Amino acid sequence: MTTIWTHTTLPGGLPLVWHRRPGAGLIAARLWIRGGSSLDPQGQRGAMQLLAGTMTRGAGALDAEALAERVEGRGAALRAEASEDCLVISLKCASEDALDLVPLMLTMAVAPRLEESQVDLERQLNLQNLQRQKEDPFQLAHDRLRHQLYGPGPYGHDPLGVEEDLERLSAADLAPLLADLGCGGAVLVLCGDLDGQLAERLHQALAPVSGWSTQAPTGGAGPVGAAGDDLAQQEQSTEQLVLMLGAATVPLGHADALPLRLLQAHLGLGMSSRLFVVMREERGLAYDVGVHMPARCGATPFICHLSTSEDRAAGASACLLEEWRRVLQDPLSDDELALARARFRGQDALGRQTCGQVADRQALLLGYGLGAEHVQACLDRAAGLDAQALQAAAQRWLAEPKLSLCGPAGALLAAERSWVAHRSG
């Protein structure tokens, strides 16, 4: 099913891209700006997220309360968040409110007020959030794995930041980041109950706010991986051991991204995936097991994750490491490859259920400079990739995984033994 997008450009260069999907009477909007936490300056990890959060706390003529009133008074939902590669302002509103609210998104990006007291509050909330994240053993294991895969590099920290840096950040630190915002390109994507007439009125309503000098994002190389410790262990008094085994791979637009996505589909997408069947269904070693592979414009992480009880840590860790080795050594069978392709195709359709999901996907593609034809091109290419191509990609990018463990001492020891045996085997 083809989705028809209309492209226009606002004065100053911001592309406005929209698609009509009228059913629910709402509009989802995404202002996608290249440059997320990977652009946090040295010693200021967490700055881009702080900037994003503070954008919702006053912009243009509206102070924090007035801005909240404008949005909530319409029953709308508005967020601004930094992830690794981008800063995204997201809006969902009834379509009749779009003319009032969409221009506000642009004002937030161009003229946030960055009032000291609001920056202080947002920073305090982020610090508390960072502290609370430590309750989650998956978060602990994942944070450590970031270091192992990316060291002190741009992908080496959570977008929320690092306590020691965040504590020192102030409104004055955000101003230079704001001045550079949009240099790497930006795009405004709308999906929902709008037609040519409403799009034209939105275009007019946005023009006075614009004058923001930006352009459609281009590809451009993102951050790369950096060699860190092969094995990391954190002792926690939990019942379960969390295991994360991962490697830094390639950007979303790289030729090897597709074979790696198919390997993700094979290993860890869905209840018939290899890890799910081998570890959960056949051996009952874990409840939640899967492969995390987000979209990145730099070296995308490819991470297998699961948690298991202490008494089964030895078996589960050996099994996970064996499955990783299998991907490197044995090509997928015809059945496995066909199933991986079907899951990959299915994922695409399943991820387009709401206006918000459709807008997210389009913003991501355009934000990474990939163009609208990228999805279809991948689906076409996936049909032609054979098992050898997948194996070759695995050998190029997954040959030296890192293991991050978090859990009770006995389980750490058992998993470490499996790791040592795997490395020497």
Add this chain to the structure above:
Amino acid sequence: MPLAPPNLLLPGLRPPRQQRLPNGSLTVSLELSESPLVCIEVWCRAGSVFEAGHESGLAHFLEHMVFKGNGTLGPGDFDRRIEALGGSSNAATGFDDVHYHVLIEPDAAAEAASLLLGLVLEPKLDPADFEMERQVVLEELAQSEDQPEEVAFQQLLSAGCGDHPYGRPILGLRERLLSHTAADMAAFQQRLYRADRCVLALSGALDPALPSTAALHEAIAASPLAALKPSGQEAPLPALKVEPGHRRIALPRLESARLLMLWGLPPAGDLHAVMGADLLTSLLAEGRRSRLVHRLREELRLVESIDLDLHVMECGSLALLEAIGEEEDLPVIRREIETVLRNLGDAPPDPREWLRTNRLVANGYRFGLESAGGVAGALAGNALWSHDRSLEDPLAALEHWNPAALLHTCVPLLAPERAMVLEAVPA
């Protein structure tokens, strides 16, 4: 086909269709013209509330065992077939009901519905598979117990709901899980998975002119759904009463302190009261302009977050408040929350606040009906519990509320002295 009356509150939606099979089981369906997929959901009144004391955890454990197959499908076969067709499946168990769903392209929907209904309604419950899956359920329980916030919520429910099944964990008590047998589960399954306790909900790409839609309905008529037996006499659901009180627990690995409060509210069947509760909880805690968020987070900066969630359930709904802050601030956090609640009577919402609250509630409901899954869930819930309401009725019910009625009827329900309060602090 009757011409649909214009639907002013939900202009994008047609009226749903209902079809009752001769044995009493019900199918509800709604076409969504923009959906590329069909959503197929089987709902059953077989949540944990229907477990006898010794059956703790069986409703959820059974939901796992369903995917282990039936007479024709081996363990994992169902998922392999569905995923090979480009679809996805999952399931969830609640206090009141359990549901299983598949999302799939229209051309594969008939096959998927046959497979799903066969799987859910005629599970094999093989003893060897049962032993294996018990391990998985125990891992799920351990994973949940490693999240201290989950532990705190469970303690609050258990303290507030007394002997009511809502106070017991859906995942089950470990010692009970260890003693269950496949035969116990089969008895539970046969007691509850009956014709009049099951609803099939369909939504999405269901154009009646498409051959795939006709094939889907044929597959349903020939499925085990049509062969289910009705159940006998039903015992009424136990009424929920939340006991007020105060507890304090210290939890290992908790980093921030939590103040949790639990109130009992009218049940899902009372739509007017439920929408009133929705308005009140939104007025108090949805968005930065809401009373509690504005006062405790934006003005006093006492909390990292404060949420007040409404859980609409059949025995009685629950309002659950969670404030996250520093341990030493808990007394003042509690005092401020109580002040906001008590002051509602003296400071009723002005027209602007009232409009904002109404729009937040109405849009939240409308946005929830955007996806095929959201629509199927709403249709199934109404049919399963005989609520006899249309999808637009919740929106119409909002119009029967005004600030004075809310203050008079709903505000007393959230009185601080009616709440079970739990303070969870880092050990």
